[in-house]
Amino acid sequence: MHSYFKTTALWGILGLSGIQIAASQDERNRYVAFPEVGQPKEGVSWPMGQALPTFAAPSRSLDAIDVRSLSVDEQLAFAALQGIVNRQQPRILLFDSRAGEGGDTWARTKGVDFSIGRIFEQRERYELMKKYRSEVAGVVLYDAEKSEHYRNLASSVAGVEQALPVSNKLWSRLVEEGIGLEVVKDLRSLDCSGPIEIYEHLYENYWPRCSKRMIVSARPDTRGGDHHHTRDMAAATGSAVIWLDGRIPEERELMGKFLGEMKAGEAIILGWYTTERSGITTASAYGIGTLPADYFVSSTVFAGTSPRIEVPPVPKVPRLSNKVYVALFISDGDNIQYNQHAMRIVWDRERETRGKVPLTWTISPSLVDIAPGIMNYYYRTATAKDCFATGPSGMGYLIPCNTLIEDGAPLGAFAVDRGRMDGYTRLTESYLQRSGLRVVTIWDNANSVQRASYEKNCRSLIGATVQNFKDVPSVRGGVSGGRVRFDKLVIPYAGSYEHLKGSLQEELGRWDGEGPHFLAYQVDIWGRLKPKILVEIAREMKAEFGEQVEFVRGDHYFNLSNHASRVPFDISLTDEVSVSCSEGADDAALANDGTPSTIWCSQKQGAWLQFDLGKERELRRYVIRHAGSAGLSRSLNTRCFSVEGSLDGVSWSHIDKVTGNRLNAWDRELEGEKLRYFRIKIEDAGEDGVARVAEVELYCLPTD
Incomplete structure (x- = not known):
């Protein structure tokens, strides 16, 4: 055996860190785990739970x-x-x-x-x-x-x-x-x-x-x-x-x-x-x-380019209004050769166009392994209106339910074994965390059992699109587990200016104005519908329908649709929430910018982070992401912290206390905590004495 394998064995377990596993303290606690990714100085690292190996620089x-x-x-x-x-x-x-x-x-x-x-x-x-x-x-x-x-x-x-x-x-x-x-x-x-x-x-x-x-x-x-x-x-x-x-x-x-x-x-x-x-x-x-x-x-x-992913910040979600929200998804991001070749061409050529209208680009979460440098290029050069979602149907192209007859592929469900489906969705969750992606595009459909698998195992998932190429009645939208929205695309693969514009005019023309309405489309990147054409269609729709139509990012789309449907939504991504912290710490907004790549730090004992939700809310879930979520060693995760809530900012009630933490994210569901203020108190920082919080998510029920 060559000398460069002295620290790793080749077939089977290349690297020994594995998936982080923790037993829940009660059924309301949901833990988030993925392998600790490190780049070897030589040889190959391939821990269990990582789909593809990491190579030396x-x-x-x-x-x-x-x-x-x-x-x-x-x-x-x-x-x-x-x-x-x-x-x-x-x-x-x-x-x-x-x-x-x-x-x-x-x-x-x-x-x-x-x-x-x-x-x-x-x-x-x-x-x-x-x-x-x-x-x-x-x-x-x-x-x-x-x-x-x-x-x-x-x-x-x-x-x-x-x-x-x-x-x-x-x-x-x-x-x-x-x-x-x-x-x-x-x-x-x-x-x-x-x-x-x-x-x-x-x-x-x-x-x-x-x-x-x-x-x-x-x-x-x-x-x-x-x-x-x-x-x-x-x-x-x-x-x-x-x-x-x-x-x-x-x-x-x-x-x-x-x-x-x-x-x-x-x-x-x-x-x-x-x-x-x-x-x-x-x-x-x-x-x-x-x-x-x-x-x-x-x-x-x-696969040897730097494995730390630079997840871009998420701009604040617009406030929900009585209008039609439209999200445009660009195909074919499951295709890593498209990410390497055709996407780069379109992305660079449309540099002046990108940023004029919100667009959601599908991209393969596998890039965090096989080409992190490619993923970071898109993330680093994205505008605030460029959003990213997974290609179908998560970590790798999978068709849970087929809606297009092809020789060798009849209509119907294929991922019918729940254990195997859970394996796929657990792997998908690991890559949602590592890539920062929060929306999945599913080809074609997912039945109720498959949707339950996504909801149970993909805790980072805020929404998914489903589609059908033929008229299959079972393909419809809905919310699984009271948490994850599955939204049926109006058109699954729009290929022309006339096709997309005609559908938008028809849908907008028949909106009854009785409440917010949501329309999601996917466009065929290989055809004529390049970003420049999408910007022109959006301009024409705004000219024809005015303020009653708003084009939004894919992640904003699902946050807004959950809000409109009275499903818990992440209020921390809205401008209604303000955040402050103890003296001598980093800017508190780093824990509230939509990305774990920016980390709030404090070297002082007793440091705290406090969120003002603007008014009394019903908190149903919170997520605290730590240093490991940013690609750092999990030994730097904050080890001990407590969580408190308050209605007035003076009297505080205990919500949670975590000791000996090694998890990259603490994900807790609540029965319904009434509060206006949410506070994290650091009691024991990471291994080096520095308290770190990468991101905080607060999921509340709508009150309006």
Whole structure:
């Protein structure tokens, strides 16, 4: 075993911190937990509860090669070389010179934390392999002329052996170049003829040695195949590389054999499928989400960018009025290749447009693992009117209920096992916390059991959208558990100016004015409805309907709709609440700005934070987020604090006391505490003597 694994074991538990677990003191206490994420100095950290591994920080100057200069089988070999080498420390970058955002755009982006050193030209490509050959165990030989699926079998075997998958032709070239590598496994004598036989061989002979936490689903075809995207991650983690067609019952059944040995809440699929819904529904039945990644480049480099997420502040929610509130959600954020490529293009081109109208951009919460630098770029450059929500349907694309018939994917529920659904929603909650996302877009629908799973396990969730592509009567809005609103989109995938504008005019025209009304739309980012067009439609609606229509962020949308429906809403995000603190502390507003990334601190004994709710309220729930919520060590969490309430700011009543705290957030439900003032008194600060509060949320019943 290489020296850089002396602090971590590779397959299964890379890092030992795990999910933080605590037993509740009573049924009203709800605890929030996720793995403590730390970046290793070398090697890979992959604690249980973290979907994807964290890599060491990239070398200051990466060796790079353009994938366009490589043949199909060279791409397989160089992607494996990249994964094996980057497992110790990211030192090799594969880039695509034809990428729409530019092959070196991310390397030139402030805060992404890597730079390109030497670029190896096509004629020099084997010099790159020679440079790192000492870190490779050898080669796994295959013959793609028998079946292109041997590429995936060889990649899977090479991953567990830490070797390079090498075709007949490439092997001859390596010998010519004097690259002496041992033949670890020769697959050329196998007589498996098709995908079922080949992946059955993989399942029987190599799957027991593969990581059960990840599968890379990659098309191996010579034409139109996926020959390097995220294959570096498969090599780095020892994950199986598979391509099975969910439309074919026998292949779908075989895929289920692999998925059946993976655990919901601990496993993920990278890549794509022969068809969208046949593949996604196959994985959904096992509670496993998919990260569309068949064009995502150099995952083992981006996974080494700084893991601390800079969650942007949330502007104050406007006061509820008798008008129509409209939220516009932009697709297709579950797709991490879109986050890396197309989203960057639209985001930068629309720099002058963004900020004119509230827009909610869907984005993958998996970026906190696989590309935190990319997520931080969007967060850091967002305007106050740019909001973010998860792509469908949380941590990875999952279809709980399908509403669009496709071959291999009939209508109906797929995530029907409650235990597996709970695993998926628990994983989603971990990533809602780590990413700061509070709204989930669900494709397509969620039935009552699935909604209950979201409500129970996703404590950070304030609202979700559901949709249907066909007229399925069961798709409707509603509130689950008296807490989480599921809002049915008016249009699930608006594709044109006329489509969206016509629907808005119709909906606004028939509003009866009897109370606040809420309309949510999702627009197709791949079509004509870019932000500039959305701003124009919003301007036309304001001109036609005046102040009776207001466009809002997705998080504001759900806070306002809960308020209007007399569901507890977070009043701390409104301008009705003011916050003060003891002397000698940081600005108290840091605990009330909608982000855990800014932390209120005090080094004085007896420090306190006090919230004035403006008038008497009925408090139903409060959440106190600590240092761990900001990505700091949980040893810095405030250890002991008490919570009090008051009607006049003079006489105080005890609400809660917490001792020996190690939780990143204290989440408490109440029967209904009548108060105007809410106070946190620090009795024992963190390990270094500094009291820290990252964010406070106060959920009250409406009084108006």
